[in-house]
Amino acid sequence: MEQYFNLFIRNVFIDNMVFAYFLGMCSYLAVSKTLKTSVGLGIAVIFVITVTIPVNWLLENYLLKQGALKWISPDFAKYDLSFLSFLLFIAVIAAIVQLIEMVVEKFSPALYNALGIFLPLIAVNCAILGASLFMQEREYANIAEATVYALGAGVGWALAIIVLAAIREKIKYSNIPAPLRGLGVSFILTGLLAIAFMGFMGIKL
Amino acid sequence: MDAKNWKLITNPLNSENPITVQVLGICSALAVTVQVKPALIMALSVTVVTGFSNLIIAFIRNTIPPRIRIIIQLVVIAALVIIVDQLLKAYVYDVSKKLSVFVGLIITNCIIMGRLEAFAMSHKPLESLLDGIGNGFGYGLILIIVSVFRELFGSGSILGYQIIPEVLYQAGYKDNGMMILPPMALITLGIIIWIQRSKNRKLIEK
Numbered sequence: 080m081e082q083y084f085n086l087f088i089r090n091v092f093i094d095n096m097v098f099a100y101f102l103g104m105c106s107y108l109a110v111s112k113t114l115k116t117s118v119g120l121g122i123a124v125i126f127v128i129t130v131t132i133p134v135n136w137l138l139e140n141y142l143l144k145q146g147a148l149k150w151i152s153p154d155f156a157k158y159d160l161s162f163l164s165f166l167l168f169i170a171v172i173a174a175i176v177q178l179i180e181m182v183v184e185k186f187s188p189a190l191y192n193a194l195g196i197f198l199p200l201i202a203v204n205c206a207i208l209g210a211s212l213f214m215q216e217r218e219y220a221n222i223a224e225a226t227v228y229a230l231g232a233g234v235g236w237a238l239a240i241i242v243l244a245a246i247r248e249k250i251k252y253s254n255i256p257a258p259l260r261g262l263g264v265s266f267i268l269t270g271l272l273a274i275a276f277m278g279f280m281g282i283k284l
Numbered sequence: 285m286d287a288k289n290w291k292l293i294t295n296p297l298n299s300e301n302p303i304t305v306q307v308l309g310i311c312s313a314l315a316v317t318v319q320v321k322p323a324l325i326m327a328l329s330v331t332v333v334t335g336f337s338n339l340i341i342a343f344i345r346n347t348i349p350p351r352i353r354i355i356i357q358l359v360v361i362a363a364l365v366i367i368v369d370q371l372l373k374a375y376v377y378d379v380s381k382k383l384s385v386f387v388g389l390i391i392t393n394c395i396i397m398g399r400l401e402a403f404a405m406s407h408k409p410l411e412s413l414l415d416g417i418g419n420g421f422g423y424g425l426i427l428i429i430v431s432v433f434r435e436l437f438g439s440g441s442i443l444g445y446q447i448i449p450e451v452l453y454q455a456g457y458k459d460n461g462m463m464i465l466p467p468m469a470l471i472t473l474g475i476i477i478w479i480q481r482s483k484n485r486k487l488i489e490k
Contacts, residue, residue, distance in 0.1 A: 099466060104310040105394045162370060165388050166362045173355060202354070205311045205392040212385035258481035259474075261489030262307060266474030273467035 090231025097239035098273035103206030117244035121237030132229030135211045176202045292414040296422030303426045309395035314469040323431035331420025338416030342409040438463030
């Protein structure tokens with residue numbers, strides 16, 4: 080139990096998707112103008128990432144990895160399909176986003192309206208594909224670990240966008256040099272936030 | 285080459301730069317800029333993928349049903365990225381290790397999707413190819429500027445060659461370890477945007 084908790088904390092604060100790996104920056108900068116929409120997008124990302132990573136973990140371990148096809152017959156153990164992983168991962172992500180959209184629309188129209196246009200946009204959010212590829216690179220031992228990792232990565236991303244949106248709302252009326260307004264200052268703010276988050280780095284979990 | 289086509293290549297270098305003006309493809313731009321060499325390889329890979337995906341989509345643009353265009357675009361991009369990834373693994377294995385997941389992330393690099401949607405779906409193949417190459421160069425330009433600063437001040441070298449003379453180190457100069465860390469990529473890019481916008485005041489946000 081303790082190891083899962085550590086993994087979660089590690090991925091929220093230390094290996095934060097935005098501050099340590101710069102993943103999902105496009106929507107991070109574009110949507111963080113107001114707090115309300117960032118909360119919506121943050122929740123949508125947590126949702127999608129926690130569903131897709133375990134599915135991709137299953138694909139990786141029972142289809143793509145070298146020796147992963149052993150469960151069909153020992154003859155297949157020599158095949159290594161990992162060159163197909165980009166194509167399969169992105170297809171899974173796009174399909175699951177579509178599926179989640181339909182399910183949520185059917186069973187919870189309130190949530191669907193709250194998430195709005197953010198759900199379809201997530202298919203091309205690189206945080207999701209990035210998390211899948213990190214999952215592949217770090218070789219998590221079982222599906223529970225992969226799920227906890229995904230949840231941590233999603234919460235970390237949501238945390239980052241909510242923090243930036245709150246700061247941007249506050250500085251809206253500050254006197255910033257004109258050329259720096261908007262995009263420029265958001266970059267520098269993110270840089271400063273990332274320095275602050277580096278304070279967690281020394282923690283051994 | 286006539287002036288109109290030339291513009292397709294030169295505009296993305298400055299006034300329509302994909303990173304600093306269109307805000308596309310930032311994720312990878314920041315993560316691979318610790319040294320110049322990976323940044324160069326990354327810039328080249330992205331240019332190849334944007335160029336060819338624009339070309340392919342422009343050829344088949346009239347046969348793509350609009351409802352499923354995103355999936356078709358993703359398949360074309362993913363196929364090109366797989367080719368690039370396998371080539372990098374075969375010829376420059378050390379750099380490909382350094383770039384790790386970021387080669388795969390070219391698939392979701394918004395520059396490529398953005399240019400397909402905004403340009404290749406409505407223009408002829410040759411123009412689309414040039415637009416793709418231009419945007420790849422614009423992206424590469426920023427990558428190289430950021431990585432030159434970070435490698436020069438972070439480890440005193442460019443492309444692995446020592447630039448800052450030994451005498452300076454003996455006089456007490458030290459490399460700035462901060463420049464190698466991720467946050468400085470963001471701050472460097474913020475400053476580049478600041479400089480570009482104070483030169484080109486049309487780009488200033490209201």
